[in-house]
Amino acid sequence: MGLLGGTVALASLSGPFIGGVLLDVSGWPAIFLINIPIGAALLLLGIRSMDLSKPKPQEGLAMDWRGAGSFAVAVISFMIFWGSISNMRTDGFSVSILGCICLISLFAFIRAERSHAQPLLDLSVFAVKAFVVPLLSMILFFAALLGVEVTLPFYLEGVMAFTSSQVGGVFMLIAGILTVGSQLVGRLYDKYRWSYYSTAGLTVAAIGLLAFVLLVGSADIAMLLGALVVFTVGFTIFQSPINTEIMRGLPAEKSSIASALNSTGRHFAMTFGASIASLILSIYSASIVKATAMSMTVAVAFCLTGILISVGRRKKIDRNKRGTLILHHLF
Structure with a gap:
């Protein structure tokens, strides 16, 4: 560690x-351009060192699509919500809508995890x-x-x-x-x-x-x-x-x-x-x-x-x- x-x-x-x-x-464009050679080097290193063979499918595994979708919406809306708050020009109504979307999707995620046989996240760990x-x-x-x-x-x-x-x-x-x-x-x-x-x-x-x-x-x-x-x-x-x-x-x-x-x-x-x-x-x-x-x-x-x-x-x-x-x- x-x-x-x-x-x-x-x-x-x-x-x-x-x-x-x-x-x-x-100047500032170089900050973004430097990621191109770094990314290319990491891609080549990954191809050489990682096991890229297709894994065998696990029988009986059911993907928790509802949980994954609601969690993605919750995370994205949360990030946009705080980004909008820091932008003083954003109107309060839009910020409130984003906050509501975040809370609703988080509630939907919790419900989905409690009802799914193979949840994306085992809530019992909390x-x-x-x-x-x-x-x-x-x-x-x-x-x-x-x-x-x-x-x-x-x-x-x-x-x-x-x-x-x-x-x-x-x-x-x-x-x-x-x-x-x-x-x-x-x-x-x-x-x-x-x-x-x-x-x-x-x-x-x-x-x-x-x-x-x-x-x-x-x-x-x-x-x-x-x-x-x-x-x-x-x-x-x-x-x-x-x-x-x-x-x-x-x-x-x-x-x-x-x-x-x-x-x-x-x-x-x-x-x-x-x-x-x-x-x-x-x-x-x-x-x-x-x-x-x-x-x-x-x-x-x-x-x-x-x-x-x-x-x-x-x-x-x-x-x-x-x-x-x-x-x-x-x-």
Whole structure:
């Protein structure tokens, strides 16, 4: 998990650095054109390394078309809904219609899954707190992360007068810490199974974000970068353990569901966090400093909520363990 987390971090956060360099050198079209050779290389690599033979059809497998269709409508309408909210020129009626479509399709999806013999998603997994709690913590953290990623370039360029390449360099610093740190934390987690890794990571990340909020008006770049480093260290402590907790939250035969919901939840959180940050930037468009402070404050709130959820679950587990030990000694 540490190796996977480091690889994902390096890939996702090196994008702003490459994009910044391309903006300074060739302009914005290069950001899209560079995906052509990358896509071609990945296509050739996939053809050579992947098993492309047609799988044998599974007998008795009934596709959940109603569930798949209603879920697709729910996701698409949700994304358009938040995109419309961040666009201050969109009329309220259209936004309300999108919200209603999202809710209705989500309700239809739940009904379809409950009635289908082979549902697209087994809803019973949401009754497993050992799975749901880390999943919610992960969603809250990645919503906070995307708020930072969307807002930070505006602040660095608009307030600190950074070039696009320099902004990319800041993200590469974050990526470097994550790439190295995730593997170290992963090894540490394998050796010492402490229950509060993810909670500690959320706490450190919240402290870093709160420090950034307090320093955002000072324009002290050294202190601001220090706050970002603290946030990144928290991210590093959080990432590998939380992925492991999610995957171990369900039985081995449901590991594919755990993996799918982990990925879906992360992308949902990223979309939600980016939409919230865009909305804040639209509201406070006259002041980048205020917009950045508000976006970072919301990110702190997300992290604190994740901490409360995680600590509440851990306390309940500890109480159950103490009760079991007492009964064991008595009987």
